[in-house]
Amino acid sequence: MQIPESPNGRAPLLEARGLSKRYGSTQALDSLDLAIEPGEVYCLLGPNGAGKTTTINLFLGFAAPTAGRALIAGLDVSTHDRETKERIAYIPEQVMLYRNLSGLENLEYFTALGGKGSPGRERLAEILVEAGLERDAVDRRVSGYSKGMRQKIGIAISIAKEADALLLDEPTSGLDPKASNEFSGLIERLRKRDVAVLMATHDLFRAKETGTRVGIMRYGRLVTEMSTDEIGHADLERIYLEHMHD
Ligand SMILES: Nc1ncnc2c1ncn2[C@@H]1O[C@H](COP(=O)(O)OP(=O)(O)OP(=O)(O)O)[C@@H](O)[C@H]1O
Ligand SMILES: [Mg+2]
Numbered sequence: 001m002q003i004p005e006s007p008n009g010r011a012p013l014l015e016a017r018g019l020s021k022r023y024g025s026t027q028a029l030d031s032l033d034l035a036i037e038p039g040e041v042y043c044l045l046g047p048n049g050a051g052k053t054t055t056i057n058l059f060l061g062f063a064a065p066t067a068g069r070a071l072i073a074g075l076d077v078s079t080h081d082r083e084t085k086e087r088i089a090y091i092p093e094q095v096m097l098y099r100n101l102s103g104l105e106n107l108e109y110f111t112a113l114g115g116k117g118s119p120g121r122e123r124l125a126e127i128l129v130e131a132g133l134e135r136d137a138v139d140r141r142v143s144g145y146s147k148g149m150r151q152k153i154g155i156a157i158s159i160a161k162e163a164d165a166l167l168l169d170e171p172t173s174g175l176d177p178k179a180s181n182e183f184s185g186l187i188e189r190l191r192k193r194d195v196a197v198l199m200a201t202h203d204l205f206r207a208k209e210t211g212t213r214v215g216i217m218r219y220g221r222l223v224t225e226m227s228t229d230e231i232g233h234a235d236l237e238r239i240y241l242e243h244m245h246d
Helices: 052-060 080-085 103-114 122-131 149-158 175-194 204-210 233-242
Strands: 014-023 026-036 041-047 068-072 088-091 163-169 197-199 213-218 223-228
Touching: 014 163, 026 041, 026 052, 026 068, 026 088, 026 197, 041 052, 041 204, 052 068, 052 088, 052 163, 052 197, 068 197, 103 122, 103 149, 122 149, 149 175, 175 197, 175 204, 204 233, 213 233
Parallel strands: 041 197, 041 213, 088 163, 163 197
Antiparallel strands: 014 026, 014 068, 213 223
């Protein structure tokens, strides 16, 4: 089937077409249609169990759809596992790192796993600083890092990988306001580099602050979608709550 092209002549970086996932009797995701272009930060909001993590897992190929397709740069995740994984980076709520290795050693390890070759130790150390890690933390063991510092390693991994798309699942939950603010700044920098970002979050403030678009999900369905420059912080909260009524 011919893939329709977006206005710039390329397939969107992240695209869901009728994407659905059923677990037993639970319709975790129901016919999601979504397209995210380079330089867009799409925030998925919705209550517990709405289908946000399921959406991300389908893009990552962690789960197979029961209907529809998840596409990365026009390639179906189900049939192009390696090619699609090469183009994306993933930051879960808890970034999994080797506690006994330093931040730099972790970055070296995960960059080597990416298979594209390493830009070299010095460049990797610079990337850690670009990702907001203090220079004197670069060689310290990760076991002493705060949650915010671990998230920065996650961002550094995606910068080193030169990922075109970034998937984040509740990245700011449990971060203090300053760490959360720094995190927003990093996402903004990735956006300016034309990365496409899909972020699941419960943080309405950050969604308005960092997102270019927000979508509200409920019972596996995308119930509304809006551009963040059309609305204020208070509007987003009101709209969210309105959609939570039965
Ligand atoms: N592996 C699984 N097996 C069975 N049911 C699952 C599985 N993963 C998710 N579900 C169900 O699918 C629905 C959507 O879950 P999902 O984790 O996508 O929600 P979420 O929006 O990420 O919620 P939260 O805000 O709590 O993280 C829920 O009803 C959940 O119980
Ligand atoms: Mg979730």
